[in-house]
Amino acid sequence: MPTTWAELLDLGDREAPGAAVAEGDDEPKRRGFFRRLRESISTSREALSAELSSSLFETLDAAAWEQLEEALIMADVGARTTAEVVQRLEHEVDSGKVVGGEAARERLVELLADLATTGKGTIDLRPRPAIVLVVGVNGTGKTTTVGKLAWHLQREAGLSVMLAAADTYRAAAVEQLGTWAERAGCEIVNAETGQDAGAVVFDAIAAAEARGSDVVLIDTAGRLHTRNDLMEELAKVNRVIDKRLGRGASETLIVVDSTTGQNGLRQAKVFGEAVDVTGVALTKLDGTAKGGIALAIAGELGIPVKLIGIGEGIEDLRPFDPEEFARALVGE
Amino acid sequence: MFDQLSERLQGTMSDLRSRGKLTEDDVDKAMREIRLALLEADVNFKVTKQFVADVREKAIGEGVLSSLDPGQMVVKVVNEQLAELMGGSGRELVFASKPPTVILMAGLQGSGKTTATAKLAKHLIGEGKSAGVAACDTQRPAAVEQLTRLGEQAGATVYAQGTERDPVDIAEWALGQARSDGLDVLIVDTAGRLHIDEELMGQLAEIKKRTKPHDVLLVVDAMTGQDAVNVAEQFAEVTEFDGVLMSKLDGDARGGAALSVKAVTGKPILYASTGEKLEQLEKFHPDRMAQRILGMGDVLSLIEKAEKDLDEEEAEELERKMRQDQFTLDDFLKQLKQVRKMGPLSSVLGMMPGMGKAMKDLRSANIDDRELDRLEAMILSMTPEERANPDVIRGSRRRRIAAGSGTNVQAVKQLIKQFDQMRKMMKMMASGKMPNPEAMIRGQLGARRR
Ligand SMILES: Nc1nc2c(ncn2[C@@H]2O[C@H](COP(=O)(O)OP(=O)(O)OP(=O)(O)O)[C@@H](O)[C@H]2O)c(=O)[nH]1
Ligand SMILES: [Mg+2]
Numbered sequence: 001m002p003t004t005w006a007e008l009l010d011l012g013d014r015e016a017p018g019a020a021v022a023e024g025d026d027e028p029k030r031r032g033f034f035r036r037l038r039e040s041i042s043t044s045r046e047a048l049s050a051e052l053s054s055s056l057f058e059t060l061d062a063a064a065w066e067q068l069e070e071a072l073i074m075a076d077v078g079a080r081t082t083a084e085v086v087q088r089l090e091h092e093v094d095s096g097k098v099v100g101g102e103a104a105r106e107r108l109v110e111l112l113a114d115l116a117t118t119g120k121g122t123i124d125l126r127p128r129p130a131i132v133l134v135v136g137v138n139g140t141g142k143t144t145t146v147g148k149l150a151w152h153l154q155r156e157a158g159l160s161v162m163l164a165a166a167d168t169y170r171a172a173a174v175e176q177l178g179t180w181a182e183r184a185g186c187e188i189v190n191a192e193t194g195q196d197a198g199a200v201v202f203d204a205i206a207a208a209e210a211r212g213s214d215v216v217l218i219d220t221a222g223r224l225h226t227r228n229d230l231m232e233e234l235a236k237v238n239r240v241i242d243k244r245l246g247r248g249a250s251e252t253l254i255v256v257d258s259t260t261g262q263n264g265l266r267q268a269k270v271f272g273e274a275v276d277v278t279g280v281a282l283t284k285l286d287g288t289a290k291g292g293i294a295l296a297i298a299g300e301l302g303i304p305v306k307l308i309g310i311g312e313g314i315e316d317l318r319p320f321d322p323e324e325f326a327r328a329l330v331g332e
Numbered sequence: 333m334f335d336q337l338s339e340r341l342q343g344t345m346s347d348l349r350s351r352g353k354l355t356e357d358d359v360d361k362a363m364r365e366i367r368l369a370l371l372e373a374d375v376n377f378k379v380t381k382q383f384v385a386d387v388r389e390k391a392i393g394e395g396v397l398s399s400l401d402p403g404q405m406v407v408k409v410v411n412e413q414l415a416e417l418m419g420g421s422g423r424e425l426v427f428a429s430k431p432p433t434v435i436l437m438a439g440l441q442g443s444g445k446t447t448a449t450a451k452l453a454k455h456l457i458g459e460g461k462s463a464g465v466a467a468c469d470t471q472r473p474a475a476v477e478q479l480t481r482l483g484e485q486a487g488a489t490v491y492a493q494g495t496e497r498d499p500v501d502i503a504e505w506a507l508g509q510a511r512s513d514g515l516d517v518l519i520v521d522t523a524g525r526l527h528i529d530e531e532l533m534g535q536l537a538e539i540k541k542r543t544k545p546h547d548v549l550l551v552v553d554a555m556t557g558q559d560a561v562n563v564a565e566q567f568a569e570v571t572e573f574d575g576v577l578m579s580k581l582d583g584d585a586r587g588g589a590a591l592s593v594k595a596v597t598g599k600p601i602l603y604a605s606t607g608e609k610l611e612q613l614e615k616f617h618p619d620r621m622a623q624r625i626l627g628m629g630d631v632l633s634l635i636e637k638a639e640k641d642l643d644e645e646e647a648e649e650l651e652r653k654m655r656q657d658q659f660t661l662d663d664f665l666k667q668l669k670q671v672r673k674m675g676p677l678s679s680v681l682g683m684m685p686g687m688g689k690a691m692k693d694l695r696s697a698n699i700d701d702r703e704l705d706r707l708e709a710m711i712l713s714m715t716p717e718e719r720a721n722p723d724v725i726r727g728s729r730r731r732r733i734a735a736g737s738g739t740n741v742q743a744v745k746q747l748i749k750q751f752d753q754m755r756k757m758m759k760m761m762a763s764g765k766m767p768n769p770e771a772m773i774r775g776q777l778g779a780r781r782r
Contacts, residue, residue: 070377076557079371138580138608139442139553169608171485172478179473224583257442261374261557263585284441287526289559312441312471 001121001304001322005156008306008319012126014214057101065090068108068330075329077292078262081299085111105330112326115299121320123279123306124250125159129208130215131241131248135234135275136255137267138222141283141309143173145255146219147180148309148317154186159214163188164204166197166237167221177219183314187211197221197233198240205244218249225270234274248276253306255281258291268297282320283309290329356392362406363388373586373625374557379595387413411622418591419618423575423600426546432464432510432518434543438536438571439551440563441524444579446475448551448605449521450482451613452577455603457487461516466506467492468499468539471523479521486610489513499523500535504542520545527566537570548573549602552589554581560589561596568597575602578616582606586625659755661719665711668704709737710747722748 002008057064065086072082089108092098098107124130132149134142150161163181167173168191181188189204191197201218208216220237223230242248254277256264271277280298282291285308294305305320363384370380391409427433435452437445446469453463465483467490469475476492483490491506503520510518520543525532540548550573552560567573578590581604590601601616653659711719713736718725725733730744737744 073371073377074558076374076559079368137555137583139444141442170478171481172474175477176472176474224580226583257553257555259440259553259556259559259563261555261560261585261589262372263374263555263583264557266584267555284526287440287559288528288562289557293557 001117001320003319003321003324005152005319008121008123009153009157010122010124010126011157011159014126014128057105060093060101060104071330072292075290075292076261076264077329078265078296081115081296084299085115108330109323109326112295112329113322115295116305116320116322116325118298118302119304120278121304121306125153125157125215127245127247127250129162129205129213130250131205131218131245132215133218133220133237133241133249133252133275134255134281135220135252135271135277136222137224140222140255140257140260141281142222142255143167143176143180143219144312145253145281145283145307145309145317146177146217147184148314149307150180150186150217151184151314152317153215153217154184160212161186162204162208162211162213162216164201164216164218165190166200166204166218168195168197168200169221173219173221180314187213198236201237201240202244205241225267231270231274234271238275251279252277253279253281254303255283256291256294256297258282258285258294259287259289260291260293262293262296264293265296265300268301268303272301272303277303279304279306281305281307281309286310286316291325292329294325295329359388359391359406366406366410369626370588373588374555374560374592375588375625376558376561376592376596379561379592383413383417383595407626411619411626414591414622414625415619418594418601418621423602425602426574427517428546432507432515433547434507434545435517435519436540436543436545436548436571437519437521437551437577438548438567438573439524440526440553441472443524443551443553444605445469445524445551446479446521447482447608448549448577448579448603448613449479449519450486450488451605451610452549452603453483453488453517453519454486454610455613456517462489462514463487463517463519464489464491464506464510464513464515466503466510466518466520468503468506469521469523470495470497470499470502475521475523482610488519489515491518500538500542503539507543527563533566533570540571547575549575549577550593550599551577551579552593554578554587554590554604555583555585556589561592564593564597564599568599573597573599575600577601577603577605579605582612587621588625590621591625657755661711661714661722661751662716664751664754665708665719668708668711706737706739706743707747710734710739710744713737722751 068089069082069086072085073079077085085108089098089104089111092107093104098104123132125132134146134149136142146163150163153159153161161184163177163184163186165174165177165188167177174190178188178190187207189200189207191200197220204216204218207213218237220234221230223234225231238248252275254268254271256267260267268277268280280294280303282294282305285291291308297303298305305322305325308318308320308325310316310318366387367380367384370383371377375383387406387410390413391406425433425435437449437452439445449465453465456463463486465479465486465488467476467479467483469479476495480490480492489510491502491509493502493505497505499522506520507518520539522536522539523532525536527533548571550564550567550571552564556563564576576590576593576599578587578601581587593599594601601618601621604614604616604621606612606614653663710733713733714725718729718733725744725748730741733739733744734741
């Protein structure tokens, strides 16, 4: 699983002039973030949040297993995935395969990280222009993620980015993305009045080809997965890409808010039926929610998390690190 | 994951019943099912635990063990407990004796505050009040433009000053303006913020201090998971919010977060937002939400929606015809059109009990609104005589209808068959015998699979 920008972005034969520049300072910052995350959670005087005490793994009795289950459910991992993981660990401890509290803890982190490690972890940017389609339910952070990603692609890999403002529905969505285009210093194609999402995407690809852009990032309108008509509209966007380029989107990311509960699984599943979702961007991890639903999505649907959002600033986007994520989940 | 609690319980219970009397052990088994259902609905873990303990006690006390249909009894107890937990005070918005009434909107990023602000304005304007909205989200790009446009659409006065001024000052200024404009209500939209962001939470407290709102509403996304209580507790501490507005309830999330917020903070849920359109805001009904969380559907909401959307006289006429078994294809066409006025098929069906499975069938059978277009086309291709008496539709008539509607003979046959089934069911419903709704929908729609 790629955990740095250089590993995450699959550029194929393309040169990546910017890649070397940013690498060095990336690592400590990311670690630092998760530590901050854990600290912020453990210092919150929250009576309701279930924290695993360090003594938990010493005893490994029935109460300990229950507490472990509780911690995972509180992290939105979901009852089913939680039961599977805990049962597996319990079995391994009972059978003597895993011995001692420390080993059990490490094994738990490993099991969770394994669950999160699924499918192809890289972001495919080999075709030119590479098309990245960003989808999700309302308000999860699609537009913000597109803005941040544009900035990172330029900075980390020296790629030129074209934004497509394909949210032609929500009031002021185009202006919002316009601000992000300014911040990221990249170009943007807007809808003319009355145009639909497909037409904007068509224009953006044409503009990207004319200007030789490396990547087209498509911001789409938030939509609930229960709206068949809107799901169909997304499928149509894909057909437009296919028609124009003879290939679909290189990468389709679903943006999932880390505060999302069990409904997130439905979201990923239904979006996945409409468009070929290749990865999850898990946003708002700077809050107290741990985003455990991403584990269920990875485990049950085989869609890996590729990016995490950790704030509202342009730099607050990171490659996903399953092990760090797993550690934060169990609140170590 | 979308198993229905009632179905599951029926399963567990009828298993047990065949063995004679229920034991406390059996009840525990049922309680485990309830626990799972609540967790899957995103009811907070701790709340779930307490809740299950309460239900267990009550269920045993109420003689569930010896009742004829213990499964139903348990569901009933659960349902009542949930509704009680969610309802309670029944608080409504408080209006100032000396206008303007100030309503402050607060919540996490992306929870739906801006849309909710405009919707609430529209809602209150619909009740005959004059309303203004204040654009105090200077943080998110283009949030001011968004509220300006939505506010105007809602018919509200929009108070905006761009993004350079401090939100606290904008709020105070807007209040002054609203007062001199003589408005009844001012709704203050604020930037989304994390409950652990001290600086921004401090700013929210300051806005509250300066505008002295009569109501503070916390906007909570219906899809929120276990973290909802952390968020709500922090917001409660800083803003002492008075009630919750649940957003995005038009999806298929069970909305257990709302219950948890109520359980932990004691603050009632006042409104539910059920779509992207400005008029899609409703008063919240705790009893219906209880059933939704349990996967028991939302029949009451459906009926109410029907009452609002359907022409009342026509509905009565239809009912009379159903009772007397005089329902024709013409009536069916009318009904179809009315159902479609209520929204897309999926959202209408989503409100019916036991629809989890049927919705899946619908999706896999690819039955959607286009299917309904076909139905309409077929009926429109029939003569009045055929519509009144579908029995006459055979051979050449079938072919003519198929050709006229661009479908095929098989489809026409199926339509007649389904219509027949439906007429039978309607008679039953009208006579008070409610058939299993899932079987009903599957019978009606599943048969239409090509
Ligand atoms: N704290 C935090 N806030 C975020 C993050 N990502 C996005 N947001 C905020 O979440 C809110 C919604 O973000 P948008 O990017 O507008 O979400 P969207 O999915 O495009 O929304 P719609 O287009 O309306 O469906 C904004 O206030 C963002 O600033 C994150 O990682 N952390
Ligand atoms: Mg957006």
